[in-house]
């Protein structure tokens with residue numbers, strides 16, 4: 030997957046507006062909080078007016094009671110401002126963590142529903158960083174920059190209006206830098222957008238490297254690759270640091286402009302104002318009020334730079350979030366529609382009731398398949414597969430490494446969609462049934478068994494309908510010869526997977542097999558399920574599996590004659606097609622390629 034994706038040409042506002050469905054439920058609190066913050070900020074602007082009254086009134090008149098009263102007003106205004114900002118924070122804290130949690134839950138749901146082809150394309154670190162860093166950036170944006178861009182904007186407008194009302198000439202001097210500051214903001218935003226995107230993508234890449242090193246720690250240590258891994262990490266981290274420094278330089282530039290120009294204007298207004306007070310054109314109180322207002326606007330103006338930066342990062346995070354959310358989930362029919370549109374996809378066949386003799390079992394009809402991310406122009410991996418596994422029959426699938434056996438088995442539960450042709454189960458096109466129904470009828474066990482961080486029982490019962498209990502579990506463990514589970518520290522309640530007890534490859538494979546058979550599936554697809562077992566365990570598992578296979582229709586990828594012998598017939602996959610179908614003996618006799626694949630153990634299996 031490309032490290033840095035092209036930034037969509039969409040305005041920041043339009044991008045951020047996509048968050049509205051999530052913000053909608055909490056809009057009342059958010060708007061109230063913004064209104065409270067505007068009032069709080071404008072309360073601060075009343076302070077200079079009280080100062081003016083204090084300087085021109087009680088101070089000029091040498092009236093101590095008036096000065097104390099003025100001080101009391103100032104204290105009350107200060108307290109009111111602080112309390113209002115406190116209320117704002119209280120109003121937004123809870124609802125915004127709710128927004129973040131909702132978005133994260135939606136992202137997780139979508140990741141679960143996206144097709145395997147999507148996960149093949151995307152690095153896991155990129156997905157992880159979207160679900161963590163990006164969502165955190167969005168929560169911070171909704172809590173802070175979103176409100177304060179509005180609050181500070183209103184405060185600046187009100188403050189400028191007050192200053193113009195105090196004295197028009199001084200007001201125009203203060204307004205002088207407005208145009209260059211706005212121009213700088215526009216240029217900054219464009220540049221910052223590009224760098225922010227790069228930085229967030231690089232965080233994703235870094236996450237991927239950390240994840241791979243942790244998952245592959247045995248390989249890293251076994252091959253003494255920790256130094257080269259550390260170097261790869263350092264390079265990526267160095268690149269990210271470079272990007273972050275570029276961000277900091279851009280921020281420093283805008284900050285410099287935004288802080289320096291208004292300061293110069295305030296200085297000029299101070300000199301001009303002082304001269305006019307000396308000339309008697311302006312009251313000292315007005316100058317104090319004017320300058321206090323100008324100083325009160327320093328923070329709202331100074332903060333614009335980093336508020337814009339945070340807004341830009343939030344827009345990038347939104348873009349990255351919706352890149353995943355906009356992907357078509359499994360079952361949306363888009364992949365299929367594209368094929369139908371191109372005339373490649375087979376039209377779903379008639380739905381057979383009960384399945385006639387010819388249609389029963391698993392049938393591949395003219396199945397072609399090309400990985401979506403295969404190089405353009407490359408030939409299909411599977412090119413016209415015709416194969417019929419009769420109901421109740423077990424078919425072994427044999428072929429050279431890389432011939433597409435795993436791929437073919439993945440098409441049955443629709444982990445990938447056929448490019449053209451069709452697959453039927455008892456005469457029913459698999460695309461005509463819901464994925465839920467299909468996957469409840471077809472059970473799978475992969476060569477690389479994955480166990481989740483859960484108990485042995487939970488891992489196995491994952492393959493059973495809801496409500497299946499201990500008898501089903503014990504039966505499945507017995508079939509897969511996984512009785513070792515009963516001797517684990519907490520029996521079948523022992524936690525395994527990443528956060529639990531580490532099991533051997535053979536033990537994990539047997540649990541994966543138990544998971545495949547626990548639901549007494551109608552159709553069973555096994556991808557070389559016994560490859561990690563020693564010969565004695567393999568023989569025991571095979572003996573038990575034979576009973577399961579007796580009333581199941583099964584497709585079993587096999588590399589060894591012992592596994593092949595589990596099946597009634599064998600199909601040889603070669604050159605993207607089924608080159609031959611027959612019994613093990615027939616194929617050994619008639620097909621040199623098959624004999625070659627099985628060579629080494631030919632003598633003993635004949």
Ligand SMILES: Nc1ncnc2c1ncn2[C@@H]1O[C@H](COP(=O)(O)OP(=O)(O)OP(=O)(O)O)[C@@H](O)[C@H]1O
Pocket residue numbers: 149400401402403410428429430431432433434435436437
């Ligand atoms: N997600 C993918 N995207 C693109 N190509 C893939 C993908 N997965 C596998 N391939 C390619 O498809 C070909 C067949 O892979 P597959 O795993 O189906 O072979 P196999 O016959 O099961 O091999 P083995 O016996 O080694 O397990 C390989 O050349 C592989 O590089």
